[in-house]
Amino acid sequence: MAIDGQTQLVGVIGWPTAHSLSPAMHNAAFSYMGLNWRYVPMPVRREHLPDAIHGLGALGFRGINVTVPHKVDVIPMMDTITEAVTIVGAVNTIRIDRNTGKLEGMNTDMGGFLTDLAANRIHVGKDTRVLILGAGGAARAAAAGLVRSGASVIVVNRTPEKAESIVRFIQSSWAQTSIEFAYMQNLFEASQSATLIVNTTPVGQWPDVDSSPWPENVPFPKGATVYDVVYRPLKTKLVRDAEAAGLRAVGGIGMLVYQGASAFEVWTGKKPPIDVMKMICMQQLGEGAEVPFSDT
Numbered sequence: 001m002a003i004d005g006q007t008q009l010v011g012v013i014g015w016p017t018a019h020s021l022s023p024a025m026h027n028a029a030f031s032y033m034g035l036n037w038r039y040v041p042m043p044v045r046r047e048h049l050p051d052a053i054h055g056l057g058a059l060g061f062r063g064i065n066v067t068v069p070h071k072v073d074v075i076p077m078m079d080t081i082t083e084a085v086t087i088v089g090a091v092n093t094i095r096i097d098r099n100t101g102k103l104e105g106m107n108t109d110m111g112g113f114l115t116d117l118a119a120n121r122i123h124v125g126k127d128t129r130v131l132i133l134g135a136g137g138a139a140r141a142a143a144a145g146l147v148r149s150g151a152s153v154i155v156v157n158r159t160p161e162k163a164e165s166i167v168r169f170i171q172s173s174w175a176q177t178s179i180e181f182a183y184m185q186n187l188f189e190a191s192q193s194a195t196l197i198v199n200t201t202p203v204g205q206w207p208d209v210d211s212s213p214w215p216e217n218v219p220f221p222k223g224a225t226v227y228d229v230v231y232r233p234l235k236t237k238l239v240r241d242a243e244a245a246g247l248r249a250v251g252g253i254g255m256l257v258y259q260g261a262s263a264f265e266v267w268t269g270k271k272p273p274i275d276v277m278k279m280i281c282m283q284q285l286g287e288g289a290e291v292p293f294s295d296t
């Protein structure tokens with residue numbers, strides 16, 4: 001469909017954005033659905049962020065994704081935020097009101113993660129004991145989503161203070177939670193009863209494909225499932241090692257697709273073509289194997 005006077009615009013703001021998978025994923029979805037919409041990458045430096053965000057309404061944009069390093073800095077620039085933003089402490093999607101230009105900050109990462117667990121039939125409930133590796137934004141989204149679903153969570157991170165801060169924040173948000181942190185040197189004890197291990201660190205991400213966040217001298221807990229939010233390569237060393245040890249292991253491509261699908265639905269009001277979006281991402285990852293990219 002040609003770009004014309006009716007074309008609706010969305011996109012992603014981050015630094016850098018050149019290798020993001022989202023333009024390919026969303027533009028393929030628009031094309032498949034016959035929508036006259038386009039998704040454009042917009043690399044924006046930190047010092048230009050307020051001007052860029054406030055200009056979106058004036059330019060008639062319908063929405064944007066926000067990626068590294070701006071996910072937290074955009075929060076005070078929003079007119080309203082959703083509960084998910086309060087919970088996760090980051091915005092990854094903005095909806096722009098057509099008439100007023102007002103900005104609604106949203107977070108589809110937490111929902112994307114939970115939806116992908118469900119899509120992979122990874123059960124999460126009161127009997128689920130999760131070990132989360134890492135304590136950045138992705139860890140916070142995963143921890144919040146899992147705790148809200150009733151699971152008990154242990155956060156382990158290279159810098160224990162950051163794990164502790166996630167735990168404190170979640171404890172202060174929900175009284176009835178089971179969440180604690182453990183030191184990396186105590187990983188063996190902390191992990192033995194885990195039923196689900198979630199890696200939220202970038203360790204193992206291309207080009208660092210021979211690294212794993214799981215230390216070689218620590219055995220995987222028997223019968224656990226491993227979820228790695230890293231999706232490039234599609235099978236990380238962590239996923240390969242876990243499979244070799246007889247565990248079920250899933251990479252993070254689905255989380256990327258579902259957070260994008262959720263943004264698509266927010267902007268267009270239409271059901272996203274999940275399979276098309278996933279296929280395009282897999283294709284890009286397979287064929288563009290030498291090209292690095294950012295995580296949205």
Ligand code: ATR
Pocket residue numbers: 134135136137138139157158159162200201202203213
């Ligand atoms: P995001 O917000 O996208 O989740 P992030 O804030 O960079 O990303 O968080 C990445 C997490 O992975 C951090 O908890 C980081 O550990 P520190 O808190 O100690 O910085 C962790 N991480 C990154 N590289 C790591 C490495 N080589 N080994 C272990 N942990 C690592």
